[in-house]
Amino acid sequence: MAAQGLIHGPLGETCLHLCVDMQRLFAPGGPWAVPWAQKVMPAIEELASRHPMQTLFTRFIPAARPGEGPGMWAQYYRRWADVTLAKIDAELVELMPSLARFVPPARVLDKHVYSPWTEGHLDGILNGSGINTLVITGGETDVCVLATVLGAVDRGFRVVLVMDAICSSADQTHDALMELYRSRFSEQIEAVTVEEVLDGWQYVNLEGLS
Template identity: 45%
Template sequence: MADGLLFGPFRDRWAHLCIDMQRMFADETEWHTPWMARVLPNVVSLVELDPARTVFTRFITPMSADDVSGTWHRYYQRWASMTRERMHPDLVDLVPELRRFAPPAWIEDKVVMSAWKGTLHSRLRAAGVTTLIVTGAETEVCVLGSVMEAIDLGYRIILVSDAVCSGADSTHDAMLGIYNSRYGMQVEVVTTAELLAARLDGMF
């Protein structure tokens, strides 16, 4: 058994939730996430396990700061270069290494940090999914927002530590420590190698 998989097999009731692996974070923008290139091969290897079980989320920014309210308005005033009236439309798309998998993978667009404000939960429940393998960007932002709501919804979370990334080393490392120390009953932290070994062992 992989060291991080504490609660046994999850067989065929899983999906791979890949958060915001988009060109807006991979390319040289104000939101550039340098680690994305480093973790991308691991993400690809996990998608390849079964592309049809993969859900790619995309973070869709507003056309302008005037299209959102509250603190989001202030946020997009600060990051005006990342609004859709200012950035190239292709930057919203997945990185090419992942875009080729959809379909059969499906794309779930979102306008906030969490992946759960649209149809994701109902679609996964209809498919009998109870376990989520989680990868993507950023560890302490949209990955965190999506994981926390998934915990509230009762999903078993398998977080792949070397397939998530951030633009800030210190908060990435701190967040992985928090997952291990405070969410041990809900979040199992594994490496890509451990998860692939578990696949070979017939755990899923």
């Protein structure tokens, strides 16, 4: 999928970099390793370093014990019993070290499902903040990034998806999702490169989110 550029104009003070689940869980050697997470890390680091006060990192927090969770999540954590909090090193839920250094001023939002919207905490942060644009990075393209993007579209946010700063453990579904965004969401999702974001987002917010 070719980059579209910032078709709705430059980015500014109403923009937030939302980085999805770049945690040690998904780093090389982690229980849910995403092989090319390290490939996109430099782009994410550069974006976070330019706009740390306007960056929010999400973290996926597994269930405490095997079989816990509502509905089918209980089955999910029977299947993935070894990745529950009772079984793993607690450090694995932390951000990858090269991103953790931006917190603070960057903020962290924990969630227990794929979407950061379901539990209401992200809405609580953004409501009344003046933010109307989300620059989305992180992983995985076809799971938590997908849930993040669709929730943002439904809420009317301008969605800027940074193609060279998202990753998946499955190339086929990553590519399929990128084509879906281009063919079905071209009015609501701008597919860009990190260079286009950096060039088009010059404003630096000195106060950050409240």
